[in-house]
Amino acid sequence: MRTKLLTAVLALLAGVLVTLPARAAAPAATVVPIQVTGPAASRFNLVVMGDGYTAAELPKFREQLDKHLNILWSIEPFKSYRNYVNVYAVEIASPESGVDCDPGLTSPQRDTPLQMGFWGGCNPASVQRLLTVNSAAATQYADLVAGTTASNRQILAIGNSDTYGGAGGTYATASGGNALSALITPHELGHSLGGLQDEYDYYARGERGAPYVGSEPSSIHHTLLTEQQMLDQHAKWYRWLGEPSESGGTIGRYEGGMYAGSGVWRPSAHSMMKALGYYFDQVSRERMTQRLSAKANLFQDSTPVGQVAADQVVWLQTLHPLDHELTVSWAVDGTTLPTANARAVDLSTQHLTAGKHTLTATIVDPTTFIRDPAVRPTATRSWTVDTTLTAPPSAGTPTFTGSTSTEHPVSADEVVYAETSQPNAPITWQVDGQTVANPGNDRDFELAPLKLTGRHTLTAQVGADERTWTVDGVEAVVTPTMSKPLLTVQKPTGREYVYNDAFTMGLTATDDSPGYVVPEFRVDGDGWYNYYGWPTDASLPFTFTAEGTEIDQLVYGKLGLPRVVPWDDVPPGYGRHQIEYRAIDATGNIASPRRFTVTLLHPAPACTTTITGTHNGPLYLRSGVTCLANATVNGPVLVAAGASLVSTDSRTNGPVRADQAADLQLLRSTVAGPVTADHVSRSVVVVGSTVQGAVSVTNASTEQPSALAGNTVNGPLVCQANAPQPTNLEAPNKVSGPRSGQCATL
Numbered sequence: 001m002r003t004k005l006l007t008a009v010l011a012l013l014a015g016v017l018v019t020l021p022a023r024a025a026a027p028a029a030t031v032v033p034i035q036v037t038g039p040a041a042s043r044f045n046l047v048v049m050g051d052g053y054t055a056a057e058l059p060k061f062r063e064q065l066d067k068h069l070n071i072l073w074s075i076e077p078f079k080s081y082r083n084y085v086n087v088y089a090v091e092i093a094s095p096e097s098g099v100d101c102d103p104g105l106t107s108p109q110r111d112t113p114l115q116m117g118f119w120g121g122c123n124p125a126s127v128q129r130l131l132t133v134n135s136a137a138a139t140q141y142a143d144l145v146a147g148t149t150a151s152n153r154q155i156l157a158i159g160n161s162d163t164y165g166g167a168g169g170t171y172a173t174a175s176g177g178n179a180l181s182a183l184i185t186p187h188e189l190g191h192s193l194g195g196l197q198d199e200y201d202y203y204a205r206g207e208r209g210a211p212y213v214g215s216e217p218s219s220i221h222h223t224l225l226t227e228q229q230m231l232d233q234h235a236k237w238y239r240w241l242g243e244p245s246e247s248g249g250t251i252g253r254y255e256g257g258m259y260a261g262s263g264v265w266r267p268s269a270h271s272m273m274k275a276l277g278y279y280f281d282q283v284s285r286e287r288m289t290q291r292l293s294a295k296a297n298l299f300q301d302s303t304p305v306g307q308v309a310a311d312q313v314v315w316l317q318t319l320h321p322l323d324h325e326l327t328v329s330w331a332v333d334g335t336t337l338p339t340a341n342a343r344a345v346d347l348s349t350q351h352l353t354a355g356k357h358t359l360t361a362t363i364v365d366p367t368t369f370i371r372d373p374a375v376r377p378t379a380t381r382s383w384t385v386d387t388t389l390t391a392p393p394s395a396g397t398p399t400f401t402g403s404t405s406t407e408h409p410v411s412a413d414e415v416v417y418a419e420t421s422q423p424n425a426p427i428t429w430q431v432d433g434q435t436v437a438n439p440g441n442d443r444d445f446e447l448a449p450l451k452l453t454g455r456h457t458l459t460a461q462v463g464a465d466e467r468t469w470t471v472d473g474v475e476a477v478v479t480p481t482m483s484k485p486l487l488t489v490q491k492p493t494g495r496e497y498v499y500n501d502a503f504t505m506g507l508t509a510t511d512d513s514p515g516y517v518v519p520e521f522r523v524d525g526d527g528w529y530n531y532y533g534w535p536t537d538a539s540l541p542f543t544f545t546a547e548g549t550e551i552d553q554l555v556y557g558k559l560g561l562p563r564v565v566p567w568d569d570v571p572p573g574y575g576r577h578q579i580e581y582r583a584i585d586a587t588g589n590i591a592s593p594r595r596f597t598v599t600l601l602h603p604a605p606a607c608t609t610t611i612t613g614t615h616n617g618p619l620y621l622r623s624g625v626t627c628l629a630n631a632t633v634n635g636p637v638l639v640a641a642g643a644s645l646v647s648t649d650s651r652t653n654g655p656v657r658a659d660q661a662a663d664l665q666l667l668r669s670t671v672a673g674p675v676t677a678d679h680v681s682r683s684v685v686v687v688g689s690t691v692q693g694a695v696s697v698t699n700a701s702t703e704q705p706s707a708l709a710g711n712t713v714n715g716p717l718v719c720q721a722n723a724p725q726p727t728n729l730e731a732p733n734k735v736s737g738p739r740s741g742q743c744a745t746l
Contacts, residue, residue: 046154102163103128172189356385361382413588431458494597507581511583522579578595630648644662654672674696678699683702714737
């Protein structure tokens with residue numbers, strides 16, 4: 001049974017899909033072009049089809065597809081190279097709703113066109129999350145998209161389910177409604193398009209993989225070499241060593257990968273190929289950029305190759321990344337011409353000597369995503385210039401033949417392009433009616449240098465023809481919703497929160513343009529992480545804890561240094577942390593990050609006795625942990641040696657004294673009288689409370705520094721002979737009396 005289970009897990013990880021027997025005649029389908037940037041033969045084509053969506057549920061499929069795509073467009077290199085990709089949806093109305101064996105083996109098998117099913121197609125020897133598809137049926141529907149073939153397309157089948165699951169390879173799958181499902185798509189494209197390996201350090205979840213055995217891996221992002229050996233040998237990712245990783249941390253050498261728990265190393269602590277939610281690191285991003293560019297022809301069109309006249313205008317058209325121009329250079333007989341990146345050269349201005357010459361055009365992608373010159377996208381094309389030939393005169397008025405789509409807004413940092421029927425016809429660009437100079441290559445117009453905010457109108461004109469775009473420079477708005485803290489402090493640098501247990505953060509992102517908005521966050525400057533809600537439910541907020549929460553044998557929400565798997569050896573996340581958040585809208589604008597600070601204290605001791613409501617008279621605590629929860633005590637409280645008091649959202653009408661107690665914690669509470677803590681042995685925490693009298697903390701010998709933060713003290717504040725020294729967690733107290741001893745600055 002163990003062997004069968006392991007085989008099933010490997011099938012999921014390697015993208016091995018099961019071909020199931022056909023059930024019935026295939027329902028009719030409709031091909032819907034979602035994004036068409038050029039001919040299918042010169043693009044990478046993503047063909048997405050839904051399974052288990054009835055006719056009434058097709059709007060649900062469209063909504064989930066929009067989320068999948070907008071998350072994909074938020075991740076590099078897909079964000080910058082979106083124009084290299086065509087996207088087609090194949091809409092198929094399913095006879096029944098849902099997919100097979102969802103969520104269990106005893107669940108029904110549905111009548112659906114693609115026969116998608118969990119458990120590897122209802123196989124008891126498989127695992128639940130292996131979501132398979134009938135490959136023959138998927139191919140049949142994908143073939144409806146004209147011009148796409150197995151060599152230039154990726155099939156993605158989305159199942160109508162909220163259960164986590166998917167698989168990779170030529171036929172990638174994902175469940176449509178699960179919180180993490182949209183993140184499966186870019187990961188699986190890492191396999192199918194980039195040839196990247198999983199960076200998991202386990203075969204089956206919950207069990208660390210065996211040590212790696214073998215020679216140097218062929219994988220570009222796994223190695224046996226040390227960093228110095230990589231530098232000395234100019235091997236693997238030596239060009240990126242020491243740089244901040246796009247997925248968090250620093251590009252270096254981290255043990256584990258290719259399902260081995262040790263003995264092999266990867267470039268980053270947690271890139272997308274190890275943990276869904278993070279970006280590709282630079283090493284994987286370089287490979288993805290190379291492979292994506294290879295699927296599309298840098299030369300989109302040109303003067304036909306062959307003989308050209310010495311007075312002819314020779315032209316070309318390039319692909320158009322969203323964030324930069326491709327570089328074009330021209331040379332005659334090996335001598336570079338000063339053409340300033342123009343897409344056309346007028347040979348009549350070159351004064352060529354009689355005879356034949358060779359004109360060469362070279363297109364190079366100067367992207368910073370690629371450092372290896374051997375894989376930098378480059379293309380050349382040559383013509384023979386014959387001075388005995390004469391070019392025919394240009395005919396007609398120039399018009400636009402293609403451009404960035406005008407059907408949706410463009411982002412404020414996009415490179416907008418336009419192509420014309422006459423290669424040397426100048427294009428005039430205007431923003432809000434004002435002409436903007438665009439020397440050199442006037443087919444591409446870079447918006448980023450203009451630093452536009454708000455909404456604007458961009459116009460391109462050639463001859464009498466005109467095209468207009470709306471420039472969207474409005475950032476998405478992200479609103480965080482936090483669970484109730486012990487204390488909130490508003491500072492010029494942002495809000496600060498204090499918690500002593502698990503806390504949650506919800507991020508709601510909105511924008512003035514339609515389309516799914518992608519919220520992200522990061523902790524302490526680590527990698528940006530997709531905010532998807534919570535793994536078990538997209539509608540739930542994200543939960544942070546000091547150690548993380550284990551779900552399906554993976555770990556989520558570890559504050560501080562992340563823990564991805566249970567055996568990751570990282571320190572607990574107690575202490576002070578900065579959380580930044582932002583959003584990327586459907587147009588591609590990345591909002592400026594906002595931030596807040598969280599201090600996570602150790603949790604209060606577990607209650608052995610809980611008091612709620614009203615308690616009249618003195619309260620003498622001799623042992624155990626007594627918790628006051630929304631309680632009122634009308635009388636003094638004495639905490640004896642070894643006993644503990646945890647007061648939360650409560651009021652004590654009288655003094656509170658702890659002599660040789662284990663714990664004294666006053667959390668969002670009020671004490672109508674003085675508070676005295678002497679020789680406390682485990683914890684003193686007074687946060688967000690009001691004390692109508694003096695506060696004295698002396699001779700404490702606690703595991704963590706005594707925390708006196710954000711309180712209002714109507715009297716003196718005295719601290720002496722405490723070890724460690726007390727802290728205010730950078731949340732000063734309001735004290736009406738003198739402050740002395742270790743509390744002089746608190």
